[in-house]
Amino acid sequence: MSNTETLNSDITIIGSGMAGMTAAFFAAKRGLSTIQIGHPTCFSLYSGFLDLLGVFPTETQKPVDDPWKAMDMLIQTVPKHPYAFIPKQDIRTAFDMMLSFFESEGLSYVCHGDANAQIITPMGTLKPTYAIPIAADNSYSAFQKKAPTLLLDVYGLKDFHAKQIFEVLRSTWPDLRIQHSVFPETEHLREVYPEHLANLMDMPSYREKWISTVKPYIKNIDYLGLPSILGIRNHHSVFSDIQAQLGVHVxxxxxxxxxxxxxxMRHCFEHRLSALDVKQFFQQKVTQVSEESNGNFLIKLDQSGKELTIQTRTLILATGRFMSGGLRADYQTIHEPVFHFPICQPNNRNLWHEKAFFASEGHAINKAGIEVNRVFQPISESGKPIKEKVCAIGSILANHDWMRMKSGSGVSIASAYAAVNFLASKL
Amino acid sequence: MNTLSTQVLIIGGGATGTGIARDLALRGIKCILAEQKDLNAGASGANHGLLHSGARYASDDAETASECKEEGDILKRLAPECVDSKGGIFVAVEGDNEEYIANFDSFCKRAGLPCRRLDIQEAREMEPLLSPNMIAAYETEDASVDPFKLSAENMHHAQDLGSTLLRHTQVVGFNKSNNRIQTAQLLDMRTGKTILVEPEIVVNASGAWAGIIAAQAAAPIELLFSKGTLMITAERLTQRVINRLRKASDADILVPGGAVSVIGTTSIRISTLDDIRPTVEEVNFILEEGSQMVPSLKTTRYIRAYAGVRPLVKTKAVTDDRSVSRGFALIDHSSDNVDNFVSITGGKLTTFRLMAEKTSDMVCKKLNIKAPCKTKEVPLPTSHAGQWTEPAKGPKQWIMGYNPTDSLLCDCEMVSKIAFDHIIDAIKEQDPMPDLIGIGIRSRMGKGPCQGCFCSARIAGRLYERDMLHHDQGIQEIRAFLEERWRGLRPILIGEQLMQAEMTEALYCGFMCLEFLK
Structure with missing residues (x-):
């Protein structure tokens, strides 16, 4: 039995967060043979909201109403921001493509015209975001109307407290009420987890039981708010089913x-990408990337003892920042471990972070990353592309701060779109 | 205005202040202890947690050395719950002073300290992470002490005997007449309310702040401030306390504490007490120095750093901060024409009990009360709420005591809702507003790798559920807690701890927009 295997592709994407997944989708949709490598655990950290541009200038720490307008100002002020490299129309196209992708996978999104909407977080704060999953969007209208609403939380679910949200919002929302609930069949558990509850809710028989325990609470309310546990695979039917049966907006x-x-979201991507014949290699480490004389790349993967080699004509680096290992920091410097691309960064560690965690200007380290040209090729200090057929996309890019600007999904989607277009033209 | 009468007003809730509160309470004297922040907010909470064997002082100061030994023995006997007595090793590496190495055991003998020369092989078997460049080693009786548990239990005991703790309460002025402080004016930092206290005696045990407090009574004390920074590793690196076998210097003590180790300290002269925080430069320096003793200190993961200020009582011709008296100064301010005012400052954690005893003796003399000190005989009781600083306590409670209504609010350190409820209840007994930082001081909350990322929001949620937080108070609490953690995180953020910090920012800023609120 052979211990090595070689696969060929037009494009290989290293990374499986929002940028990597989106790039794989765009590439496969264009008919490119696509391989993706990564570990998509980061999706369990995603809120599901698709941000475009929530705050600018960052120092204001105030939400912007119209992200498209704010983008013009952003590009003028920060000419190296990733958005500055992409025509606005392309950003729109890319975003719309992703919204219809999610829609077709049963995950509908709502936008409020060109404006950001302020959506309730589990802290009771409001977050400006651009596209909202339909199941979260009702919280926007409930809050706007200050409608009679009941917030339900779940005994043993420790990362969601209705009381906390209620206290923060109650002075502006007198008709908000709260209720503890025990989910059927979890009475004996000290802790319950969102995945556990969502999987239960996916089952129609369980849902029936759940609805009968919740029904008594549905009195004199227009809206029922819940933690995000309304199913995973059958989310769409869970959501419409309980709205219909409870007779309130949920x-x-x-x-x-x-x-x-x-x-x-991760399930949507995995479902569609596999249908589009994208070969995904998850939970595996890239051990080596080398460039061949013909300009192709050889990527070696360690697949529990078995060595897998990928030969690819183009490559996208979408490995994210520190959390996902796309960037690494030691006591001296920040580096990128796959290609060792130069990282634009502050001169020394003392300048990485502000003295205050919530400092209004944000932390300089969050703007460190790979500098690219207008087609998202990583560039050297002289501004020249380092590799002809490699692009970098998503949060690993320099000169933006996705956390403070609330622009994570937007930068990922837009840069994925631009990079795939460029690399496709090279094939 | 609220006016309280008390026999003794103690200012400062560190090891000394709480020690005095317990000492006096055991003699039947009730006190009010006013602390501007919370227990151990100053140097008592920002040290190694080292119970010195005395060996570090043996060469220069035999008296201090034997004092350490005596006090260490008392604490091991009477407060075993606070002490981890695994012993210590003094290690010399290539280049260290050979004369000092050769004379070390005779210094120890002179001070009455047990000390055994180890051969290199034996030392390495005892502590495998010691430097390959080790040239000499001695075994000593050093130990670790949990300063938070110590102060919390001292205060609990005093409270059980009728004394009062006022947290977040600052002394803002004294009213004097007839050479006495008649009243002290206190400010509740959270409500802004003023409290008037009529004490018979005022004890100033405010550590580095002693000069500022004494000045308010027109009694001058001249102090020098020496800032020390320390770092906490994610894992316990050694079983024993490791000291560098050389004249006391920087970053040459590694102390295990529960599941972690602490390396430090630096020693930097500063002129004000504002904005005390560990810096990147200090961290770099500690890594260099500390790794000479234990090389893996350079590569291990750090959880955070912290900094404190040692108050040093000024004497003539000072050159080096370590040669300034680290012994304590007990000052009777009668000589400054304030008859009922006493200051105690300086000293070290190891000898806090002795400092409390001497201070209490002076207080009793002034009160004309004949009552002997009991802290040499009476064991320190352990309380229900004072046990949660101990790392093993949470996991034990969670695993052994199944309760269907419980859940883990702190996953890193395995502290459950029921455990936090004990702590919250204890704070609430004398203070209507339990705060996250206060809960953190009394537990393992925020001490693990997550540094508050998950636990702070959960515990705020619990406080909301218990009706102890309202409106956006929880958000302010979380912000304050994360900022307090941040001070210690900022200079050590690389590798995994930087990933964790990014996650915290993604969650609290990226998602929940807590930066919007001022």
Whole structure:
């Protein structure tokens, strides 16, 4: 039996967060033979919201109403921001493609015209975001109307407290009420987890039981709010089913991780990408990347003892930042471990972080990353592309701060779109 | 205005202040202890947690050395729950002073300290992470002590005997007449309310702040401030306390404490007490120095750093901070024309009990009360709420005591809702507003790798559920807690701890937008 195997592809994407998944989708949709390598655990951290641009300038720490307008100002002020490299129309196209992708996978999104909407978080704060999963969007109208609403939390679910949300919002929302609930068949458990509850809710028989325990609470309310546990694979039917049976509008508020809306996104991607014949290699480590004389790349993967080699004509690096290992930091410097691309970064560690965690300007380290040209090729200090057929996308890019600007999904989707277009033209 | 009468007003809730509160309470004297922040907010909470055998002082100061030995023995006997007595090793590496090495055991003998020369092989078997460049080693009786548990239990005991703790309460002025402090004016930092206290005696045990407090009574004390930074590793590196076998210097003590180790300290002269925080430069320095003793200190993961200020009582011709008296200064301010005012400052954690005894003796003399000190005989009781700083306690409670209504609020350190409820209840007995930082001081909350990322929101949620937080108070609490953790995180953020910090920012800023609130 052979211990080595070689696969060929037009494009290989290293990374499986929002940027990597989106790039794999765009590439496969264009008919490119696509391979993806990564470990998509990050989706369990995603809220499910698709941000475009929530705050600018960052120092204001105030939400912007119209992300498209704010983008013009952003590009003028920060000419190296990833958005500055992509025509606005392309950003729209890319975003719309992703929204219809999710829609076709049973995960509908709602946008409020060109404006950001403020959505309730599990802390009772409001987050500006652009596209909202339909199951979360009802919280927007409930809050706007200050409608009679009941927030339900779940005994043993420790990352979601209705009381906390209630206290923060109650002065502006007098008709908000709360209720503890025990989920059927979990009475004996000290702790319950969102995945566990969501899987139960996916089952129609369980749902029936759950609905009968919740029904008594449905009195004099227009809206029922819940933590995000309304199913994973059958989310769409869970959501419409309980709305119909309870006779009220229902909304979800994302829990702190583990976050089910993110896991739903991951399922959408995995389902569609496998249908599009993308070969995915997850939970595996890239051990070596080398460039051949013909300009192709050889990627070696360690597949529990068996060595797998991928020969690819183009490559996208979408490995994310520190959390996912796309960037690494030691006491001296920040580096990128796959290609060792130069990392634009502050001069020394003392400048990485501000003295205050919540400092209004954000931390300089979050703007460190790979500098690219207008087609997302990583560039050297002189501004020249380092590799002709390699692009970098998503949060690993320099000169943006996705956390403070609330622009994570937007930068990922837009840069994935631009990079795939460019690399496709090279094939 | 609220006016309280008390026999003794103690200012400062560190090891000394709480020690005095217990000592006096055992003599039948009730106190009010006012602390501007919370227990051990100053140097008492920002040290190694080392119970010195005395060996570190044996060469220069035999008296201090034997004092350490005596006090260490008392604490091991009467407060065993607070002490981890695994012993210590003094290690010299290539280049260290050979004369000092050769004379070390005779210094120890002179001070009456047990000390055994180890051969290199034996030392390495005892502590495998010691440097391959080790040239000499001695075994000593050093131990670790949990300063938070110690102060918390001292205060609990005093409270059980009728004394009062006022947290977040600052002394803002004294009203004097007839050479006496008649009243002390206190400010509740959270409510902004003023409290008037009529004490018979005022004890100033405010550590580095002693000069500022004494000045309010027009009694000058001249102090020097020496800032020390320390770092906490994610794993316990050694079983024993490791000291560098050389004249006391920087970053040459590694102390195990529960599941972690602490390396430090630096020693930097500073002129003000504002904005005390560990810096990147200090961390870099500690890594260099410490790794000479234990090389893996350079590569191991750190959880955080922290900094404290040692108050040093100024004497003539000071050159080096370590040669300034680390013995304590007990000052009777009668000489400054304030008859009922006493200051105690300086000293070290190991000898806090002795400092409390001497201070209490002076207080009793002034009160004309004849009552002997009992802290040499009476064991320190352990309380229900004071046990949660101990790392093993949470996991034990969670695994052994199944309760269907319980859940783990702190996953890193395995502290459950029921455990937190004990702590919250204990704070609430004398304070209507339990705070996250206060809960953190009394437990393992925020001490694990997550540094508050998951637990702070959960515990705030619990406080909301228990009706102890309202409106956006929980958000303010979480912000304050994360900022407090951040001070210690910022200089050590690389590798995995940087990933964790990024996750915290993604969650609290990226998702929940806590940066929007001021």
């Amino acid at each position: 909304f979800e508020i994302p829990t702190r991780p583990i976050s089910i809306p993110g896991i739903r």
